[in-house]
Amino acid sequence: MSFANDIRAAFSRRDNALSQLLLINVLVFVVLLLVRVTLFLVTGGAVSLVSVLEWLAVPSGPMTLLTRPWTLLTYSFAHTDFFHILFNLLNLYWFGSLVREYLGDRKLVSLYVLGALAGAALYLLAYNFIPVFAGRPAILYGASASVTAIIVGAATLLPDYTFNIILLGPIRIKYIAAVVVLVSIAGIDGGNPGGEIAHLGGAMLGFLFIRQLQRGRDLGRPVQAVGDWVGRLLSGPQLRVTHRGGAAATAAPAARKGSLPKPEQEDIDAILDKISRSGYESLSKEEKQKLFKASQK
Structure with missing residues (x-):
């Protein structure tokens, strides 16, 4: 089976959200890598990858963002550094597996998407209203806000669940999440303030998402509705079959409803x-x- 068939098979399953999120991140990273090398070979470095990345990353300027609204989501799949994507994918796999196991694929995707939107929102607010950042052009990219939302969401849902960490032993994930948040706060005055602020936006969303879910309110319903609409659009028109006859037509739905x-x-x-x-x-x-x-x- 070719790589193309493997990828097609991964995306054909509806219960494979974690693998799909991981795969999209990897595919975008590979494409950007190939684009970077191609630009170097063709232009000798005169045109950099940034010129392409700007169409995927969230700009700090609101007027520029209005011309590129899709970046509010596409930025969360864009990486250019190997260790950046490595750590994001490892955390996405470890904590995303927990969220998927206990809440299902749809909640995992909702948490990823909403974490990206919350991270972008806090980043834009900071770069347009906090004086130390205002007027400083920047772009935001990477899955860290989404991954942080999933980390904090998993820790809110299962605070005493433990991971066995090399050299440290078993550690409850609520402490891992706390360290992630503290590191992000400490890094705001460093070399990547926009990214660290986005992490905090994702963290707040992750906590709020699970707390609201425990109260019976699913903040991810709009994301799921859009996903269902896109799925129907891509799958094309569905054949509808109607059955005639009273008993045979009504007994099967009733049995299905009662059995599960x-x-x-x-x-x-x-x-x-x-x-x-x-x-x-x-x-x-x-x-x-x-x-x-x-x-x-």
Whole structure:
């Protein structure tokens, strides 16, 4: 099977959001790498990658942003440095796996997209209203805001879940998230203030997203609605089949509805609270099944 077929297979599955997010980041990185080398060979360095990257990255100027609104999302998939994308993808995989396991693919994508938007929003506010940054041209790119949203979201959902870190041993992810936030705060007066501010925007979104979800409000519904619309647009018109005859036509839907009842939101909130207190392994088999069914919504 060729690389193209592998990529097509990865994106054909609806339950493969984490792999798809990782793959998009890698593909964009490879394309930018090839563009950078090509520009060097053709122009001898007279035209740099920045001229291309500006069409993917969020500009600090509002008027420029109005001509490039798509950058509010595309920036979160653009990397030019190997270690930058490496650390982002590792964290996306580790913490994204947790979010996907407990909340499902749709919530993971919502958290990634909303984290990117929140990071961009805080970055724009800082660079246009805080005097030390105002008037300083800059661009924002990288998945760090989205990844930070996922890190903090996972830590808010499962604060006592532990990762075994080399040389350090088991560490609860709430402390890992706290270190990530503190490092971002400390880096604001360094060489990448815009990026660190965007991290904080993602962190705030991650915390708010899970807290609202635990209260029964899904902030990701608009993202999911847009995703469903795009999916229908790409899949083309669907063939609708109608059945005639009373008993045969109505019995099957009723049976399907009765065989896999969706758990109530109150039950899910109670299960999430139990995970936060005691961890996933404390759940009963029935509670795990309810959580899984809820993640398929």
